[in-house]
Amino acid sequence: xxxxxxxxxxxxxxxxxxxxxxxxxxxxxxxxxxxxxxxxxxxxxxxxxxxxxxxxxxxxxxxxxxxxxxxxxxxxxxxxxxxxxxxxxxxxxxxxxxxxxxxxxxxxxxxxxxxxxxxxxxxxxxxxxxxxxxxxxxxxxxxxxxxxxxxxxxxxxxx
Amino acid sequence: xxxxxxxxxxxxxxxxxxxxxxxxxxxxxxxxxxxxxxxxxxxxxxxxxxxxxxxxxxxxxxxxxxxxxxxxxxxxxxxxxxxxxxxxxxxxxxxxxxxxxxxxxxxxxxxxxxxxxxxxxxxxxxxxxxxxxxxxxxxxxxxxxxxxxxxxxxxxxxx
DNA sequence: ATAATACTTGACAAAAACAGTAGGGTTTTA
DNA sequence: TAAAACCCTACTGTTTTTGTCAAGTATTAT
Ligand code: FES
Ligand code: FES
Numbered sequence: 128x129x130x131x132x133x134x135x136x137x138x139x140x141x142x143x144x145x146x147x148x149x150x151x152x153x154x155x156x157x158x159x160x161x162x163x164x165x166x167x168x169x170x171x172x173x174x175x176x177x178x179x180x181x182x183x184x185x186x187x188x189x190x191x192x193x194x195x196x197x198x199x200x201x202x203x204x205x206x207x208x209x210x211x212x213x214x215x216x217x218x219x220x221x222x223x224x225x226x227x228x229x230x231x232x233x234x235x236x237x238x239x240x241x242x243x244x245x246x247x248x249x250x251x252x253x254x255x256x257x258x259x260x261x262x263x264x265x266x267x268x269x270x271x272x273x274x275x276x277x278x279x280x281x282x283x284x285x286x
Numbered sequence: 287x288x289x290x291x292x293x294x295x296x297x298x299x300x301x302x303x304x305x306x307x308x309x310x311x312x313x314x315x316x317x318x319x320x321x322x323x324x325x326x327x328x329x330x331x332x333x334x335x336x337x338x339x340x341x342x343x344x345x346x347x348x349x350x351x352x353x354x355x356x357x358x359x360x361x362x363x364x365x366x367x368x369x370x371x372x373x374x375x376x377x378x379x380x381x382x383x384x385x386x387x388x389x390x391x392x393x394x395x396x397x398x399x400x401x402x403x404x405x406x407x408x409x410x411x412x413x414x415x416x417x418x419x420x421x422x423x424x425x426x427x428x429x430x431x432x433x434x435x436x437x438x439x440x441x442x443x444x445x
Numbered sequence: 446a447t448a449a450t451a452c453t454t455g456a457c458a459a460a461a462a463c464a465g466t467a468g469g470g471t472t473t474t475a
Numbered sequence: 476t477a478a479a480a481c482c483c484t485a486c487t488g489t490t491t492t493t494g495t496c497a498a499g500t501a502t503t504a505t
Contacts, residue, residue: 128371129288129405133464136377136394143393155480164388169465175482188473189479204397212287218295229323234302234417235295238363242408246288249401258393292493314451328494334453347502348450 131212137165138173138211139204139258145183146199146255153192173211180210199259205250215243215250290371296324297332297370298363298417304342305358305414312351332370339369358418364409374402374409 140163148154156174160167174193177183184196195202217239220227230236299322307313315333319326333352336342341361342352354361376398379386389395 128290128294128367129374129376129402130378131287131376131398132462135287136398139394139397140392157480166465168467171482172465178481185481186473187471187479187481189475191473191480193481208287215288217288217290219289233299235298238298238412238417239290239295242405243288245408246401246405249404253397258397291491316451325494327496330453331494337452344452345502346450346452346500348504350451350502352452 131208134173134211135208137163137170138177138207141165141170141173142177142182142195142202142207142255143258145193145195146202146259148192149195149199153186153190153194155192158192176210177207180206182206182210195255198256200254200256202255203251204253204255204258205247208250215247217243290367293332294367294371296322296329297336297366300324300329300332301336301341301354301361301366301414302417304352305354305361305418307351308354308358312345312349312353314351317351335369336366339365341365341369354414357415359413359415361414362410363412363414363417364406367409374406376402 141159144159144162145154156167156170159165160170174183174185178185178193181196182202183193185191185193214223216222218236220230220233220236221239221243227233227236300318303318303321304313315326315329318324319329333342333344337344337352340355343355344350344352373382375381377395379389379392379395380398380402386392386395
């Protein structure tokens with residue numbers, strides 16, 4: 128349950144590649160495509176959304192590509208997924224627009240709300256910088272004991 | 287993003303109704319249908335799965351209905367959703383069966399894994415009893431400050 | 446017995462969401 | 476002015492979701 132769409136997954140991985148070039152080198156779609164194994168056409172759609180959202184900016188023409196619009200520690204995973212998949216809303220009743228008539232008598236509404244908020248809090252604490260550094264811990268969501276435990280990712284060689 | 291399917295949502299609400307009858311009164315599909323506004327035929331599918339999973343048992347014939355198979359404080363929301371939507375797996379790479387070739391070099395894999403585990407931990411701590419009592423707090427997932435804050439649901443009158 | 450109640454099962458179908466392609470642009474630089 | 480690179484919209488095939496339908500089987504009350 129709770130599958131993330133490929134747009135969201137690819138989006139985060141694409142942002143990671145762009146972050147690696149920051150602030151020196153614009154990263155082209157082609158490069159991202161090759162490194163992350165996602166088609167150029169599909170990436171175009173994804174990066175378009177992220178650009179319009181102000182997370183990245185594009186530089187056209189030869190030597191161009193994509194660059195982060197602000198530093199990697201100011202871009203959370205939540206902000207990326209929000210653009211590509213919309214806000215966390217475990218039920219349609221929780222959609223920003225979608226009202227529900229049963230909402231006041233519903234026994235589960237606050238449960239889904241609480242869970243959604245927790246997920247959001249988790250994703251907000253993790254930035255591209257955390258992702259690149261390889262250690263991320265959930266300030267918003269984990270118990271104190273867990274907070275001190277960081278998870279180390281395999282370092283990836285720069286090509 | 288991260289929408290729960292209606293099967294999962296209805297399933298929890300149905301279990302709540304069955305829990306209300308426990309241990310005295312078997313609850314019929316028709317009653318659940320009326321109280322939770324879900325079609326009888328659809329509920330049949332849902333309750334069938336939950337029965338096969340051993341969460342509830344059925345009593346056939348007049349006066350019959352569904353009954354919890356163990357007490358409400360021993361049935362977590364996680365166990366219900368697990369039957370109806372499968373295990374939490376934010377990506378196909380995290381599916382119990384689905385292997386991924388990129389898994390060792392993937393920069394996001396551990397991120398999705400961590401988030402999934404957190405969601406699972408949250409749902410495991412909340413039982414039908416918590417849901418009925420109206421106060422649930424996330425032992426597994428929340429910071430200490432949050433843990434003390436319980437969320438009170440509107441009491442629902444027994445018909 | 447038998448009628449009424451209630452669960453059981455499998456097939457099926459409409460609708461929505463997803464995943465991705467295709468093909469035509471425009472802008473910038475060398 | 477050609478090549479590199481981004482920009483934009485439409486479209487399509489597939490899968491998942493969200494149910495319905497129809498024909499059972501088991502149990503109880505009378
Ligand atoms: S059914 Fe809409 S809030 Fe629960
Ligand atoms: S793509 Fe499969 S683990 Fe990341």
